[in-house]
Amino acid sequence: xxxxxxxxxxxxxxxxxxxxxxxxxxxxxxxxxxxxxxxxxxxxxxxxxxxxxxxxxxxxxxxxxxxxxxxxxxxxxxxxxxxxxx
Amino acid sequence: xxxxxxxxxxxxxxxxxxxxxxxxxxxxxxxxxxxxxxxxxxxxxxxxxxxxxxxxxxxxxxxxxxxxxxxxxxxxxxxxxxxxxxxxxxxxxxxxxxxxxxxxxxxxxxxxxxxxxxxxxxxxxxxxxxxxxxxxxxxxxxxxxxxxxxxxxxxxxxxxxxxxxxxxxxxxxxxxxxxxxxxxxxxxxxxxxxxxxxxxxxxxxxxxxxxxxxxxxxxxxxxxxxxxxxxxxxxxxxxxxxxxxxxxxxxxxxxxxxxxxxxxxxxxxxxxxxxxxxxxxxxxxxxxxxxxxxxxxxxxxxxxxxxxxxxxxxxxxxxxxxxxxxxxxxxxxxxxxxxxxxxxxxxxxxxxxxxxxxxxxxxxxxxxxxxxxxxxxxxxxxxxxx
Numbered sequence: 307x308x309x310x311x312x313x314x315x316x317x318x319x320x321x322x323x324x325x326x327x328x329x330x331x332x333x334x335x336x337x338x339x340x341x342x343x344x345x346x347x348x349x350x351x352x353x354x355x356x357x358x359x360x361x362x363x364x365x366x367x368x369x370x371x372x373x374x375x376x377x378x379x380x381x382x383x384x385x386x387x388x389x390x391x392x
Numbered sequence: 393x394x395x396x397x398x399x400x401x402x403x404x405x406x407x408x409x410x411x412x413x414x415x416x417x418x419x420x421x422x423x424x425x426x427x428x429x430x431x432x433x434x435x436x437x438x439x440x441x442x443x444x445x446x447x448x449x450x451x452x453x454x455x456x457x458x459x460x461x462x463x464x465x466x467x468x469x470x471x472x473x474x475x476x477x478x479x480x481x482x483x484x485x486x487x488x489x490x491x492x493x494x495x496x497x498x499x500x501x502x503x504x505x506x507x508x509x510x511x512x513x514x515x516x517x518x519x520x521x522x523x524x525x526x527x528x529x530x531x532x533x534x535x536x537x538x539x540x541x542x543x544x545x546x547x548x549x550x551x552x553x554x555x556x557x558x559x560x561x562x563x564x565x566x567x568x569x570x571x572x573x574x575x576x577x578x579x580x581x582x583x584x585x586x587x588x589x590x591x592x593x594x595x596x597x598x599x600x601x602x603x604x605x606x607x608x609x610x611x612x613x614x615x616x617x618x619x620x621x622x623x624x625x626x627x628x629x630x631x632x633x634x635x636x637x638x639x640x641x642x643x644x645x646x647x648x649x650x651x652x653x654x655x656x657x658x659x660x661x662x663x664x665x666x667x668x669x670x671x672x673x674x675x676x677x678x679x680x681x682x683x684x685x686x687x688x689x690x691x692x693x694x695x696x697x698x699x700x701x702x703x704x705x706x707x708x709x710x711x712x713x714x715x716x717x718x719x720x721x722x723x724x725x726x727x728x729x730x731x732x733x734x735x736x737x738x739x740x741x742x743x744x745x746x747x748x749x750x751x752x753x754x755x756x757x758x759x760x761x762x763x764x765x766x767x768x769x770x771x772x773x774x775x776x777x778x
Contacts, residue, residue, distance in 0.1 A: 317638045318628035319431040320462060323439070323446045340434040347631035351434065371460070373638060 309384045313339070314353040314363060315346050315375040322351040325363070325372045332366065334359050342380045399728040400765045404597065405546055405574060405706050405756030406732050411655070412600035412662035419602060419655040429647055431627030441650060448653050449640070451660040455668075456572075456591055457582035458609045465643045466653060469606040470573050470594035471497040476608060476643065477538070477569055477590050478502055480621030484509030486537040489528060491552060492517030492744040493545045496737040498571060502540075515541075517744040521550030521696045525557045532560075538567040538589075543575035547741040547752065548696025549679075549706035551579065558587035567614055573597060574756075577663055578672050578704055589614040595652060600758075601659040605652030608643075615639065622646070666759075674759040675705035678766055682707060682755065685770035691777040695745050695752050708745075708752035711777070719776070720753045727772035731755055 314336075316322040322338065329336045334355075341352040355363055360377060367374055401409050428438040430445055446461075453461035467473045478501040482488065490498060492514045502512050515527050528539060539561050544551045554570055561568035569590040572581060577598030583591050589611040595601035610618070620635050624645030629636050636642055663671065680700045686692055686709065695708040711719040720733035734751045735742050742748035755769070 318626070318636060318641045319442060320446065320640055321638070323442050324462075326439075327443065327446065338436075338439045348629050350431070350628050350630075351439075 307384045309382045310357075311380045311382050312355050312357050312360060312377060313342060313345055313380055314355055314367075314377050315341060315348065316350055316352065317348070317373050317375055319350050321373045322353060324370065325367060325374070326353060328366050328370050328372070329353070329355075329359075329363065332362070334362055334366070336363075345378045345380055346375065348375065397728055397768070399730060400761075400769060401730050402755040402757060402761065402765075402769065403730050403732050404758040404761075405736075405754055407596045407603060408598065408600050408758050410760055411602065412659035414658040414662060415601060415655045418658035419651045422651055422654045427650060430650065431641075432647075441654070444657055445648075445650070445653050448657040448660065451657065451664065452593070452607070452609070454664075455576070455660065456593075456609055457584055458591075459584060462639045463610050463612075463615070464607060465610065465640050466605065466607040466648045467643075468604055468649060469596075470571065470592045471606075473592035473606055473608040474498055474540075474569075474571060475501050476621050477592070477618070478505060478540075481567075481614075481618045482508075482510045482537060485535055486510050487533050487535045488512040489515055489531055489536060489539045491515050491523045491541050493521050493523070493547065493550065493552070493738065493741040494540070494542060495546055495571065495573065495741075496739070497573070498540055498542070499740060514740070515539075517741075519744070519746055521545045521548045521741065521745060522702075523552050523557075525553050525560060528557050528560050529564075532564050532566055536564075536566050538569055540569040540571070542571040542573065543581060544579070544704040544706070545696070545738075545741060546574045546706060547736050547738050547747075547754065548708045548745060549574070549703040550696050551575070551702050551704060554581065554588070555586045561589075562587035574704055574706055577668070578675060580668055583609060583611075595656040595659070598758075599656060599659055600662065601656035602652050605649045605656050610639075610643075615642075620645065671759045675757050676700050678757045678761050678763065679703070679705045679707060681763055682757070682766045682769070685766065686773065688770075689773055689777055692773060695747055705757040707755045708747070709755065710747055710750070710752050716751050716753050722776060723753070723769075723772060726776075727768070729769050729772060 337354040426437040430442040449461040449464040567589040591609040594606040596603040626641040723729040
């Protein structure tokens, strides 16, 4: 079974932290995560976000002059037989 | 044997002490609860430290009225910051203007750059350490790339009119560099208003943080033309052998001094809560009181401005007819008063002030000092010299 995940990619940690802070202030859920190797060679952080928040996130990026590389989707293998905690 | 009295620390021009409330605790907490590395560690503890570092950048941007906190760069100290500009930006054929009051943090890197074909000239500086902005205008040449000034003298406390000089620099297309070692945390500086392109700061003096952390704030236009002096790992675009162009990574290779930054964060929180104006007022009240008391002692000369106008809480005294080092030694040994004697890493300033090579004894106050301490110092001076 596959699950689609959405990641915001950044040129550096600083931009990632800036967006994370702004989203938190706006009540938009985001989780800081290592950038999936399949998504970028850049080995910094990315934000794992919900699909329904992507437009809000793009606005936030623009309003606060935050540099992002892209918002990408990554397929994640999910074992349906395993307990899930988040 | 008399009753031993508490020592008095008047060497806040070298480094402030005591540090702001909460600094030691913040550094201790980081080191004991998780000194995780930023821009590298991919786990919650590291992100928490990163968030605190980002907060510190924002505090510094607020302090210096910078538009964008991304332009706040951390270095190991203000000397490194100034080297970043002087040795990282200036090229053969460039000309630079400085004041006659500059610290060796500026003059020694400039001297090194002479070998690379950089020339410099001094803006006339009078016996009180005053610089006239009008003199700058006529000294700017076709190849003048920068004017570098300290905001306040570390020898006699005289304030340089940075706003006026900055406007001239902006009009003439010259980069303006300000060394805030003795002014940050004491007198306000709006880097946009004063047209500052490169503002160098240290965390451990007026900003009341630990030693080993400082930095600079850089304008867009200068950043576009400046290359990083230090290159290395940043935790970003690690697939490339080239330095990133994104700030702050471009200028922050290697691991930054996280205990220093976290301590500075606590210190800046204290300064924001207390208010720059309150801190400055307290320091200047102590300075005024000290100046009044010293003027009653004929054997001591105040070097530089005689009053509180146009100065910070740094006062130099010349013990005329005596060796200043012996006077400072006696103050410490007999009266427990800690000062700094000598040339204060500013030989040019002492030449301008007429105190080279004998130097001066410097008294630099912090808001943690008290009027009672100033009175004890005045009594000690009377006892030594009357």
